[in-house]
Amino acid sequence: MPVKVNHHLPAVKILASDNIFVMDDKRAEQQEIRVLKILVVNLMPRKMVTETQLLALLSNTPLQINVDFLYMATHQSKNIRQNHLDTFYKSFDEIKDEFYDGMIVTGAPVENLAFEAVDYWQELSTVFDWSRLHVYSTLHICWGAQAGLYARYGIPKHALTQKLWGIYHQTVENPKHVLFRGFDDDFVAPHSRCTTTYASELPHDFEVLSCGERSGLAIAVKKNLREVYSFGHLEYDRMTLDFEYQRDKAIFGENIMPDNYFPNDDSTQKPRMNWASAASLFFSNWLNYAVYQDTPYDLRDLAKYEYFNL
Structure with missing residues (x-):
């Protein structure tokens, strides 16, 4: 079922070519149903790639979703034209009075920096504070x-x-x-990071839902599902790690193969895609059980609910 976005967004054409239905804003205006409002805080440098990956996963549910993209106004993006941000993204000042059923905070290639050294840290911290009263459930990814x-x-x-x-x-x-309904006992997921988080340091009202011998803590949630933390990249498509491999080899001269990615560790062979079903199911479960089932019909009532523990 459809995700609603600006009909000029380049990702719409890409997804349509893959037979993935994304409803444009013109068609959505004709429908009389309560759509879910999702805010994507896209911190990734290749924003158009991340847009396509996330929209493909969000569209795989029987729900109509209105997606807004948020950029950090205090950061100068080097890999995307400002015209793209001006056309398809909003600043925090533009959405600070809005309410959302869900929010996704992507990863970012800044993990080797102290948090406070990231140029948009104060702005992002403001978004996190704002979300307590304006967002029902937030899905955080990797560095996010x-x-x-x-x-x-x-x-x-x-x-x-x-x-x-x-x-x-x-x-x-x-x-x-509920976030793992339909899952097998184990699954695989992409990871790409130089840092980790210890499960032992999580607050008492958290639950660890997934971990791995090599990946360590993989997915943890606040028990009321208002906060979901995924330390991998289930949203990655088949070729994302290949892009990172080729980029690092060109920039740093490194030839370090991603683990368990290229067949026979041969970078000339097509990478295996063996996490797509887990990614689709995880995002669908988050939208259904952490967002849709419990979000108040009138989002302005978010701050009134006792179970927010405010």
């Missing part, structure tokens, strides 16, 4: 997960001895949890 835990609870990230990079097995710790 580490940033959320640090901003909200002061939980630090820890440097790894070597980069965690590739496709890794993860276990389902609680098969009965």
Whole structure:
């Protein structure tokens, strides 16, 4: 079912070519149903790629979704034209009086910096504070997960001895949890990071839902599902790690293969795509059980609900 976006967004044409239905704003205006409002805080440098990846996953549900994209006004993007941001994105000042059923905070290639050294850290921290009264459930991804835990609870990230990079097995710790309905006992997911978060440092009202022998803590949630933290990249498409591999080899002269990615560790071969079903199911479960089932019909009532623990 459809995700509603500006009909000129380049990702719409790409998804249509893959037979993925994205409803444009003109058609959506003719429907008389309560759509879900999702805010995507896109911190990734290749914004158009991330837009396409996330919209493909959000569209795989029987729900109509209105998606807004947010950029950091305090950061000068180097990999996207300002015209794209002006046309398809909003600044925090433009959305600060809005309310959303859900929010997605992407990763960002800044994990080797201290959080406070990131040029848009203060702005992002403001978004996290704002979300407590304006967003029902937030899905944090990779560095976005580490940033959320640090901003909200002061939980630090820890440097790894070597980069965690590739496709890794993860276990389902609680098969009965709503976010893992339909999952097998284990699955694989892409990871690409130099830092990690320790499960032992999570607040008492959190639950670890997935971890791996190599990946460590993979997915954790606040028990009321208002906050979901995924430290991998289930949203990655088949060729994302290949792009990162080719980029790093060209820039740094490194030839470090992502683990369990290229067949026979041969970068000339097409990478295996073996996490798509898990990604689709995870995002669908988040939209259904963490967002749709509990969000108040009138989003202005968000601040009135006792279970927000405010």
